[in-house]
Amino acid sequence: xxxxxxxxxxxxxxxxxxxxxxxxxxxxxxxxxxxxxxxxxxxxxxxxxxxxxxxxxxxxxxxxxxxxxxxxxxxxxxxxxxxxxxxxxxxxxxxxxxxxxxxxxxxxxxxxxxxxxxxxxxxxxxxxxxxxxxxxxxxxxxxxxxxxxxxxxxxxxxxxxxxxxxxxxxxxxxxxxxxxxxxxxxxxxxxxxxxxxxxxxxxxxxxxxxxxxxxxxxxxxxxxxxxxxxxxxxxxxxxxxxxxxxxxxxxxxxxxxxxxxxxxxxxxxxxxxxxxxxxxxxxxxxxxxxxxxxxxxxxxxxxxxxxxxxxxxxxxxxxxxxxxxxxxxxxxxxxxxxxxxxxxxxxxxxxxxxx
Amino acid sequence: xxxxxxxxxxxxxxxxxxxxxxxxxxxxxxxxxxxxxxxxxxxxxxxxxxxxxxxxxxxxxxxxxxxxxxxxxxxxxxxxxxxxxxxxxxxxxxxxxxxxxxxxxxxxxxxxxxxxxxxxxxxxxxxxxxxxxxxxxxxxxxxxxxxxxxxxxxxxxxxxxxxxxxxxxxxxxxxxxxxxxxxxxxxxxxxxxxxxxxxxxxxxxxxxxxxxxxxxxxxxxxxxxxxxxxxxxxxxxxxxxxxxxxxxxxxxxxxxxxxxxxxxxxxxxxxxxxxxxxxxxxxxxxxxxxxxxxxxxxxxxxxxxxxxxxxxxxxxxxxxxxxxxxxxxxxxxxxxxxxxxxxxxxxxxxxxxxxxxxxxxxxxxxxxxxxxxxxxxxxxxxxxxxxxxxxxxxxxxxxxxxxxxxxxxxxxxxxxxxxxxxxxxxxxxxxxxx
Numbered sequence: 001x002x003x004x005x006x007x008x009x010x011x012x013x014x015x016x017x018x019x020x021x022x023x024x025x026x027x028x029x030x031x032x033x034x035x036x037x038x039x040x041x042x043x044x045x046x047x048x049x050x051x052x053x054x055x056x057x058x059x060x061x062x063x064x065x066x067x068x069x070x071x072x073x074x075x076x077x078x079x080x081x082x083x084x085x086x087x088x089x090x091x092x093x094x095x096x097x098x099x100x101x102x103x104x105x106x107x108x109x110x111x112x113x114x115x116x117x118x119x120x121x122x123x124x125x126x127x128x129x130x131x132x133x134x135x136x137x138x139x140x141x142x143x144x145x146x147x148x149x150x151x152x153x154x155x156x157x158x159x160x161x162x163x164x165x166x167x168x169x170x171x172x173x174x175x176x177x178x179x180x181x182x183x184x185x186x187x188x189x190x191x192x193x194x195x196x197x198x199x200x201x202x203x204x205x206x207x208x209x210x211x212x213x214x215x216x217x218x219x220x221x222x223x224x225x226x227x228x229x230x231x232x233x234x235x236x237x238x239x240x241x242x243x244x245x246x247x248x249x250x251x252x253x254x255x256x257x258x259x260x261x262x263x264x265x266x267x268x269x270x271x272x273x274x275x276x277x278x279x280x281x282x283x284x285x286x287x288x289x290x291x292x293x294x295x296x297x298x299x300x301x302x303x304x305x306x307x308x309x310x311x312x313x314x315x316x317x318x319x320x321x322x323x324x325x326x327x328x329x330x331x332x333x334x335x336x337x338x339x340x341x342x343x344x345x346x347x348x349x350x351x352x353x354x355x
Numbered sequence: 356x357x358x359x360x361x362x363x364x365x366x367x368x369x370x371x372x373x374x375x376x377x378x379x380x381x382x383x384x385x386x387x388x389x390x391x392x393x394x395x396x397x398x399x400x401x402x403x404x405x406x407x408x409x410x411x412x413x414x415x416x417x418x419x420x421x422x423x424x425x426x427x428x429x430x431x432x433x434x435x436x437x438x439x440x441x442x443x444x445x446x447x448x449x450x451x452x453x454x455x456x457x458x459x460x461x462x463x464x465x466x467x468x469x470x471x472x473x474x475x476x477x478x479x480x481x482x483x484x485x486x487x488x489x490x491x492x493x494x495x496x497x498x499x500x501x502x503x504x505x506x507x508x509x510x511x512x513x514x515x516x517x518x519x520x521x522x523x524x525x526x527x528x529x530x531x532x533x534x535x536x537x538x539x540x541x542x543x544x545x546x547x548x549x550x551x552x553x554x555x556x557x558x559x560x561x562x563x564x565x566x567x568x569x570x571x572x573x574x575x576x577x578x579x580x581x582x583x584x585x586x587x588x589x590x591x592x593x594x595x596x597x598x599x600x601x602x603x604x605x606x607x608x609x610x611x612x613x614x615x616x617x618x619x620x621x622x623x624x625x626x627x628x629x630x631x632x633x634x635x636x637x638x639x640x641x642x643x644x645x646x647x648x649x650x651x652x653x654x655x656x657x658x659x660x661x662x663x664x665x666x667x668x669x670x671x672x673x674x675x676x677x678x679x680x681x682x683x684x685x686x687x688x689x690x691x692x693x694x695x696x697x698x699x700x701x702x703x704x705x706x707x708x709x710x711x712x713x714x715x716x717x718x719x720x721x722x723x724x725x726x727x728x729x730x731x732x733x734x735x736x737x738x739x740x741x742x743x744x745x746x747x748x749x750x751x752x753x754x755x756x757x758x759x760x761x762x763x764x765x766x767x768x769x770x771x772x773x774x775x776x777x778x779x780x781x782x783x784x785x786x787x788x789x
Contacts, residue, residue, distance in 0.1 A: 028640045042726040043560045049728045054443040056728035058641050058737045078637045235750050260752040263521045
């Protein structure tokens with residue numbers, strides 16, 4: 001009986017030491033963050049993993065905030081080494097980094113266009129950024145519809161039912177736009193670039209009404225909830241399928257999905273530019289954002305392969321590389337040189353750099 | 356004859372009333388049955404719709420297009436160090452060798468022509484050539500016919516998803532590439548075969564070489580950890596609570612809590628795993644060990660509840676008989692109650708495991724919802740699981756992933772059906788009824 005008790009105790013001790021032994025060095029890179037950067041980061045990770053001397057990095061999704069917060073959470077192999085983000089780190093997020101004693105280097109890897117698209121069988125949309133914002137923002141000035149109502153001091157629920165209500169030149173179709181949910185970085189960028197900057201900060205009536213109501217242009221970021229804008233979930237493929245089935249609907253998603261489905265979908269011409277690879281790359285298509293990753297200094301040299309991982313980006317981020325094949329828009333060569341240099345020097349990100 | 360008492364209906368009246376209401380009551384029953392049939396019909400219709408949609412999309416996912424090329428395996432080119440090591444083959448120019456074979460077969464010339472031809476073949480071709488040489492070094496210096504996967508765009512074209520009627524700039528495959536494909540087809544070098552990549556490949560961003568092996572191994576490791584922890588603990592808890600524990604306030608509270616735990620959303624267990632195992636113990640993220648522990652926590656209540664039901668189903672006379680011939684209570688349990696209750700316990704455990712196999716939510720928190728290429732070699736290597744693989748594939752833009760997703764769903768469904776079938780088999784064959 002004593003023997004048995006002893007045996008049980010020994011097993012328990014062995015189990016405990018086995019589990020505590022895991023809390024040691026990790027020999028693969030751990031990455032998390034933006035689902036927009038994920039398809040590109042995974043291409044790089046896979047390419048790197050083909051080198052037999054390096055283990056393939058593990059890439060998690062979660063969203064830009066997970067990437068930026070995760071990399072700042074602390075130092076140690078239980079934390080991620082690299083955070084991906086489709087929006088730049090903000091001063092507050094950097095403070096969180098500093099409060100945890102984490103220094104990071106910011107690397108920009110390329111651009112991603114956000115497109116509004118519909119089926120090729122449907123009516124193509126040609127409109128300005130302001131018109132697009134007007135169609136999709138939750139509240140507009142009461143006078144925006146050009147009716148007898150000259151009250152330009154209050155904001156009312158968006159009254160536009162059809163595209164042609166905004167501008168008679170637009171299609172005589174009900175406004176029905178599928179887009180990502182609030183958790184998505186694509187949605188946040190779209191709301192900021194189109195609703196806020198494209199419409200509320202440009203349109204005179206909107207500016208006046210906002211000033212009269214004492215509200216900031218930020219309120220325009222809210223999307224309509226009356227059925228004109230429909231949340232279709234995080235899966236962009238679902239939106240693509242819906243558009244292929246329903247030619248009268250439009251959808252908002254990343255450029256890579258338009259690129260992969262260019263034979264069935266067409267992108268809306270926004271403020272005179274077509275969402276093509278060239279137009280996004282040269283900056284004339286304005287609804288696009290930069291993609292970043294943040295590398296933790298304290299993990300350099302501790303987790304093997306971080307230098308090689310960054311070098312792998314340089315190999316593929318060019319005009320003809322595997323990343324542009326997958327729909328990422330490359331940076332101009334001068335910018336590529338800047339960030340290639342940053343990989344070597346590893347300048348720590350400071351609040352001044354974010355201004 | 357006595358006057359009928361007040362409130363009592365004479366039999367003749369009662370019969371006539373019953374007869375009058377009979378038609379309505381029968382009609383009521385018929386209506387109810389019809390509603391039932393309609394409900395079942397709707398449920399079945401949805402099920403059929405689901406299966407038809409999964410199978411029509413999924414079956415093509417088990418097949419893909421390959422091209423057979425005459426590869427000249429130049430010793431110096433592929434193995435520069437000459438030691439056949441993995442590193443040497445990696446440094447070698449497998450890509451160039453395959454490209455040359457491809458240019459020869461298609462007759463591609465010029466920079467643009469060669470570039471167009473190069474994009475027809477999968478990036479996984481090089482790895483296939485390297486593996487073939489490691490397996491059979493005698494191939495060095497020979498010219499061999501080898502089958503390589505076509506790139507996903509070429510595959511989609513051959514499946515008829517990309518119409519050549521669409522203007523060239525709107526297609527992911529250009530006129531030149533179509534010309535090459537037609538030529539290869541005429542030479543009968545292109546074949547539509549079972550996709551070995553789907554079963555034996557690991558995760559990849561190139562849909563034509565992406566497979567479920569990594570996720571499958573990850574699932575098995577996670578389930579193994581889950582089983583090792585949850586089964587003994589669940590059975591021991593059930594036995595103690597049923598056979599030994601006194602019936603008092605504390606055991607009552609424990610019982611209520613176990614029942615409540617069975618209804619807790621699974622993502623909560625993930626948060627627990629994140630806080631305890633990664634936060635406090637400092638274990639790395641994304642490893643099947645933690646995944647298994649978290650899923651064990653999730654399946655424990657299921658196992659405990661079904662095990663207790665199985666123990667309760669053993670008639671008390673068995674225990675009385677054992678105790679009557681002088682067995683101790685432990686002997687009664689281990690010699691009689693447990694063997695008789697085991698089939699029921701196993702059934703509950705298998706159903707709990709099947710549930711765990713399909714979970715993604717708790718794994719999200721502990722980093723197993725991730726793109727992981729290397730196949731895990733143990734429970735402490737990063738790994739992912741089948742449903743996560745399906746979830747990730749469903750979100751990638753490349754069109755070929757639609758089929759791969761459905762094919763992976765079929766594999767997952769297959770395993771779930773298999774596990775449930777085993778559970779039913781055990782229940783029917785081994786369980787004793789009294």
